Amino acid sequence: MRASxxxxxxxxxxxxxxxxxxxxxxDRLDPTTATTVQRVVDxxxxxGLPTEPLVQKALEGSTLGASGERIVAAVxxxxxxxxxxxxxxxxxxxxxxxxxxxxxLRAGLPPAALRRLQSLRTGRPLVVPIAVLTDLxxxxxxxxxxxxxxxxxxxxxxxxxxxMALRQQLRAGREGGMPGPGSRPPxxxxxxxxxxx
Amino acid sequence: xxxxxALLALLAAAPAGAAAxxxxxxxxxxxxxxxxxxxxxxxxxxxxxxxxxAGPLDLDxxxxxxxxxxxRWNFQGTTAATFRTPSLGILHAELGxxxxxxxxYQVRGTTAVAGSARIxxxxxxxxxxxxxGQSGSATALGRRRPLLRSEFxxxxxxxxxxxxxxxxxxxxxLMSDPTATPTQDTLSAVPGRPDSxxxxxxxxxxxxxxxxxxxxxxxxxxxxxxxxxxxxxxxTLWGVSASREITPLLDLVAATGRAGSDPVxxxxxxxxxxxxxxxxxxxxxxxxxxxxxxxxxxxxxxxxVAGSGREVVVMVPRAHTVELAGDFTDWRPVxxxxxxxxxxxxxxxxxxxxxxxxxxxxxxxxxAPPGTRPIQSEFGGEVxxxxxE
Numbered sequence: 001m002r003a004s005x006x007x008x009x010x011x012x013x014x015x016x017x018x019x020x021x022x023x024x025x026x027d028r029l030d031p032t033t034a035t036t037v038q039r040v041v042d043x044x045x046x047x048g049l050p051t052e053p054l055v056q057k058a059l060e061g062s063t064l065g066a067s068g069e070r071i072v073a074a075v076x077x078x079x080x081x082x083x084x085x086x087x088x089x090x091x092x093x094x095x096x097x098x099x100x101x102x103x104x105l106r107a108g109l110p111p112a113a114l115r116r117l118q119s120l121r122t123g124r125p126l127v128v129p130i131a132v133l134t135d136l137x138x139x140x141x142x143x144x145x146x147x148x149x150x151x152x153x154x155x156x157x158x159x160x161x162x163x164m165a166l167r168q169q170l171r172a173g174r175e176g177g178m179p180g181p182g183s184r185p186p187x188x189x190x191x192x193x194x195x196x197x
Numbered sequence: 198x199x200x201x202x203a204l205l206a207l208l209a210a211a212p213a214g215a216a217a218x219x220x221x222x223x224x225x226x227x228x229x230x231x232x233x234x235x236x237x238x239x240x241x242x243x244x245x246x247x248x249x250x251a252g253p254l255d256l257d258x259x260x261x262x263x264x265x266x267x268x269r270w271n272f273q274g275t276t277a278a279t280f281r282t283p284s285l286g287i288l289h290a291e292l293g294x295x296x297x298x299x300x301x302y303q304v305r306g307t308t309a310v311a312g313s314a315r316i317x318x319x320x321x322x323x324x325x326x327x328x329x330g331q332s333g334s335a336t337a338l339g340r341r342r343p344l345l346r347s348e349f350x351x352x353x354x355x356x357x358x359x360x361x362x363x364x365x366x367x368x369x370x371l372m373s374d375p376t377a378t379p380t381q382d383t384l385s386a387v388p389g390r391p392d393s394x395x396x397x398x399x400x401x402x403x404x405x406x407x408x409x410x411x412x413x414x415x416x417x418x419x420x421x422x423x424x425x426x427x428x429x430x431x432x433t434l435w436g437v438s439a440s441r442e443i444t445p446l447l448d449l450v451a452a453t454g455r456a457g458s459d460p461v462x463x464x465x466x467x468x469x470x471x472x473x474x475x476x477x478x479x480x481x482x483x484x485x486x487x488x489x490x491x492x493x494x495x496x497x498x499x500x501x502v503a504g505s506g507r508e509v510v511v512m513v514p515r516a517h518t519v520e521l522a523g524d525f526t527d528w529r530p531v532x533x534x535x536x537x538x539x540x541x542x543x544x545x546x547x548x549x550x551x552x553x554x555x556x557x558x559x560x561x562x563x564x565a566p567p568g569t570r571p572i573q574s575e576f577g578g579e580v581x582x583x584x585x586e
Contacts, residue, residue, distance in 0.1 A: 060580070061576045063522050064576040064578045070575065071576075074575040099551055131582070134582075135570065135582075188436075188469055188471070189228075189230040189242050189467065190242070191464035191465060192271055192467070193271070193304035194304075194307050194337045194462055194463035194465075195234050195463055
């Protein structure tokens with residue numbers, strides 16, 4: 001009996017916020033949802049994960065009119081993705097990098113691709129390359145091809161601008177569809193003089 | 198002089214604030230060329246290209262100078278301007294103007310000037326259909342000739358392969374009786390229709406299947422097509438080109454194929470095989486924001502830090518209110534102010550990094566701003582993710 005009371009007390013303590021509840025959650029979510037989300041946020045804080053993306057996910061749900069249940073599910077899923085992202089990139093990754101990496105994993109990219117990218121970009125921010133990689137996959141480029149293209153740029157030490165240009169180039173290629181009527185391979189020799197028909 | 202002024206006017210017409218990008222390349226190649234009605238032999242070519250992209254406006258300049266044995270040389274230059282309209286649902290349009298000219302050793306060259314219009318439909322993110330027309334005038338062999346083309350095309354992205362199919366119909370005027378001098382490519386024994394005594398009206402249709410893909414570090418382009426005509430013999434046209442990056446500024450390139458004659462300017466086709474190097478001329482200024490879609494390049498942008506924040510501008514036609522929400526506003530809707538010309542703006546403190554945002558028009562559903570890639574939110578609406586540098 002005493003043991004079960006102790007267990008109940010322990011659970012209640014565990015359920016209670018470790019830190020003061022984020023005002024934004026309390027203001028924008030119903031009390032039950034706010035408390036549950038806060039619990040996930042506290043758990044992330046204890047694990048050394050960034051908490052702001054979780055708060056923002058909940059606020060996004062509120063603005064988009066989602067139910068409390070969906071908000072809790074989305075915040076829980078993001079928490080899991082941040083854990084996987086931290087496992088892939090290590091504890092030294094910034095909040096922005098972890099957030100971007102979480103999106104990449106959600107898009108179906110393997111953690112190994114993120115680790116490889118990180119090893120090639122030592123000391124340089126990863127946000128843009130990861131965001132571009134995620135974007136390429138989301139736009140239909142096979143993950144292996146997208147990863148290869150991004151890693152090629154990273155291996156060459158290219159700046160963020162060139163990662164952006166890679167995405168632009170791919171988009172332009174698709175949006176443009178086919179070459180226009182006047183386009184020609186630049187290597188094709190110039191034509192000979194006209195011949196009277 | 199008037200051409201320079203026109204170019205300046207086109208450059209000035211680029212939307213203010215839209216990120217401009219200038220790219221270019223120079224190809225140096227050597228190989229063999231077998232023209233339809235000229236002496237075959239070895240050739241050396243130099244082919245510069247220059248592209249200017251700003252908002253909905255594209256300007257392209259390209260040329261190729263080819264030196265053949267015996268001091269014979271040929272040059273072909275092309276300049277084109279394209280203006281894209283904003284999207285209307287799955288549709289958008291392109292208006293274009295193009296000038297093409299050739300110069301040759303000891304022979305008068307050709308010129309062709311045309312205007313064009315195309316309408317695109319994008320039923321999905323991976324498929325596209327378009328049709329369009331081109332009308333203009335060409336001068337060749339001392340005579341002015343009308344130029345009229347119509348085109349239908351479709352493309353689809355299947356895995357990593359981009360496949361396309363086009364039908365291009367060209368109407369042209371033969372300046373002499375086509376039954377008189379039949380030759381290999383351009384002529385046959387089938388007569389065309391006399392055109393008021395000035396020539397023989399005829400037409401041809403090129404059906405072309407194209408593919409574009411990347412295999413390892415190699416980029417490939419391939420095409421195969423068939424030319425159908427009443428007055429020229431049927432012909433199979435094809436081309437294959439490949440490039441491989443050697444350094445960030447240098448590519449190894451190769452191309453081979455069978456090009457058809459141009460029925461309007463009467464320049465002959467050829468078989469060719471060329472190998473060379475491509476020197477890339479850098480990227481120029483690059484966008485601060487994620488590069489928008491070509492159809493809506495200036496439809497949404499976030500500027501650099503200025504004063505109390507960054508200027509956010511979104512183009513939304515026929516709206517009474519436009520609101521923006523994102524992680525930089527704690528997802529609280531921020532009303533944008535009307536800024537004329539269908540533009541809405543606000544100045545907001547937005548730190549560098551990856552941001553998630555959405556806009557709402559007239560209190561409707563939240564959606565991704567135009568010109569950004571929509572992402573399905575877990576909550577049912579659409580949002581966008583952007584990188585702010």
